[in-house]
Amino acid sequence: MPASQGQSTFRTLSRLYVYAKPAMPRIYTAMAVSLTASIVSLVIPQVLAVLIDGPLAHGDSSQIWPVVLIVLGLGVIEALLIALRRVLVLTPGTHIEARMRDSLYTHLQDLPVAFHDRWPSGQLLSRAISDLNLVRRWLSFGIVIMVVNVVTIFIGFAVLISINWVLGLIFLVASIPVLAYSYVFEGRYSEAARRSQDQVGDLATAVEESVHGIRVLKAFGRGTFALKKFERQAEKLRGTEIEKAKAVASIWLWLLLIPDVAFAVCLVIGVWLASTGQTSVGELVAFFATGTVLLFPVESMGYFLAMTFDAKTATARFFDVLDSVNTITDPEHPVRIAEPRGQLTFDDVHFRYQDAPERYSDLLNGIDLVIEPGETMALVGLTGSGKTTLTALTTRLYDVDSGAVKLDGVDIRSLTRTDLRTNVAMAFEDATLFSATVRENVVLGRPEASGAEVAEALEIAQAGFVYDLPNGLDTRVGEEGLSLSGGQRQRLALARAIAAKPKVLVLDDPLSALDVDTEALVEAALRRILASTTALIVAHRPSTVALADRVALLEAGRVTAVGTHAELLAGNDHYRFVISSFEEEVPA
Numbered sequence: 001m002p003a004s005q006g007q008s009t010f011r012t013l014s015r016l017y018v019y020a021k022p023a024m025p026r027i028y029t030a031m032a033v034s035l036t037a038s039i040v041s042l043v044i045p046q047v048l049a050v051l052i053d054g055p056l057a058h059g060d061s062s063q064i065w066p067v068v069l070i071v072l073g074l075g076v077i078e079a080l081l082i083a084l085r086r087v088l089v090l091t092p093g094t095h096i097e098a099r100m101r102d103s104l105y106t107h108l109q110d111l112p113v114a115f116h117d118r119w120p121s122g123q124l125l126s127r128a129i130s131d132l133n134l135v136r137r138w139l140s141f142g143i144v145i146m147v148v149n150v151v152t153i154f155i156g157f158a159v160l161i162s163i164n165w166v167l168g169l170i171f172l173v174a175s176i177p178v179l180a181y182s183y184v185f186e187g188r189y190s191e192a193a194r195r196s197q198d199q200v201g202d203l204a205t206a207v208e209e210s211v212h213g214i215r216v217l218k219a220f221g222r223g224t225f226a227l228k229k230f231e232r233q234a235e236k237l238r239g240t241e242i243e244k245a246k247a248v249a250s251i252w253l254w255l256l257l258i259p260d261v262a263f264a265v266c267l268v269i270g271v272w273l274a275s276t277g278q279t280s281v282g283e284l285v286a287f288f289a290t291g292t293v294l295l296f297p298v299e300s301m302g303y304f305l306a307m308t309f310d311a312k313t314a315t316a317r318f319f320d321v322l323d324s325v326n327t328i329t330d331p332e333h334p335v336r337i338a339e340p341r342g343q344l345t346f347d348d349v350h351f352r353y354q355d356a357p358e359r360y361s362d363l364l365n366g367i368d369l370v371i372e373p374g375e376t377m378a379l380v381g382l383t384g385s386g387k388t389t390l391t392a393l394t395t396r397l398y399d400v401d402s403g404a405v406k407l408d409g410v411d412i413r414s415l416t417r418t419d420l421r422t423n424v425a426m427a428f429e430d431a432t433l434f435s436a437t438v439r440e441n442v443v444l445g446r447p448e449a450s451g452a453e454v455a456e457a458l459e460i461a462q463a464g465f466v467y468d469l470p471n472g473l474d475t476r477v478g479e480e481g482l483s484l485s486g487g488q489r490q491r492l493a494l495a496r497a498i499a500a501k502p503k504v505l506v507l508d509d510p511l512s513a514l515d516v517d518t519e520a521l522v523e524a525a526l527r528r529i530l531a532s533t534t535a536l537i538v539a540h541r542p543s544t545v546a547l548a549d550r551v552a553l554l555e556a557g558r559v560t561a562v563g564t565h566a567e568l569l570a571g572n573d574h575y576r577f578v579i580s581s582f583e584e585e586v587p588a
């Protein structure tokens, strides 16, 4: 259970203060304006009492119209104040929502990959969209009306008691079961609200997954399977929403019933008091008119309590993400490598994924490897041996558990992440492109790259096809580059890594989706830049191994052999075994 879940409503909601602070003057003003409107509405019955007990009782018709005009004037003032309240809270609410969304997005960008491994995207999406929407509605509407309602109810009770303390006390006693039920309601509703918001996140994940994997689902005819899964989740959410609605309905029942019963009791006693001359008709009318004014604040309390608990759980879910600590941060006193040479060293590196079973030894269990400046090292190993994981350590997508990865002898944790990632660029097998232009995608790692550098990177990656796109480099590629083929996406991702002009290039099987001819062309062009760049290339194909000066063999969490391809082929059984699992033969 997230820590925030056990916290009180007040404590959770008070955490919004940091975001709401700039808007607080307007929110306080809105409360004051709204409270004035409520007080005006409470004054109207008093004026009516004066009208009934004065001009009406004495048959003084000349005094009736001025009093009627006062009532009308008060009504107009109340309406204007309510309109002003709306104007006051509308804009600050949207600003707060935008600020919270910005900080959520910034934090998500900053959090390490390990966080994103654990959190389904739909849960993050629902927090960024629907939860923040709930918080905005509460801050710009719910909290103002809640506070004003509570104050109005207190003032109203005081007025009722001042008009007639016997009848007033009956109302006061009637409020006790309402308060008790509100307490029960909090527990019941808050729990369901949290469940519902979590289920919205699960549903968003299901939609995201099925849209993302639409080709696979269609190709395997598994659309019905996805639909059934979606329906089950949607049905679960519907059940929770009904539970919430039932909880609200039951508190509404009490909030409607109890004041009505109190009204009926007061009516009987009030008529008796008036008939025995213990109170005037005017007082009685004022009492019931005031009671009627109080009905809305009392009856709407169920709605606003539900809104408050929705906002509380939404706030808790927001802070669940924001409280997630980023363990991969910049050092307090970063080291700068004045002139990076590009030597990459793995020094007794240990690493395991957080969710790996304890009985497993470390996935990387003491890696020692030195890649000299300008050297191209191929990394070879059986599938699942940890090659991709090893490459991810070079840019601190994950941090080592012990040992160190070093750039020019400096522990990469001593560099700022920006410095590190400027010096080390990666291209992944699964090439992700963003919904932006081709150019924007290519210069992602180095926005200042010149036109000539972009053209060179595209040429090396054999990505000349971009010039044939409708708007050339300015063509927007679709979400994740889905409008391009796998091989085209890989070539753009490779061009992106090359355009970053790093000292160290880390390529995780970057040519796997290319046909043999294109791969040969890319390799020939790559050789040119690899001559001056340190490179670590995960190889699944003999042709990729052929690019390398030396090959490192990853076996059981360690680098068990380093040498030229020919040396390893001649003297290492495991290497021969791994190579034999490749599809083609490598020229020795």
Ligand SMILES: Nc1ncnc2c1ncn2[C@@H]1O[C@H](COP(=O)(O)OP(=O)(O)OP(=O)(O)O)[C@@H](O)[C@H]1O
Pocket (backbone or CB within 6 Å): 117, 353, 354, 355, 356, 363, 381, 382, 383, 384, 385, 386, 387, 388, 389, 390
């Ligand atoms: N994000 C993750 N969380 C937990 N375990 C992971 C994660 N990524 C990979 N693993 C596990 O770590 C092991 C090594 O994975 P890795 O992708 O590094 O291997 P690989 O050698 O690159 O494999 P391949 O040659 O198939 O690409 C696998 O058993 C995998 O299940």
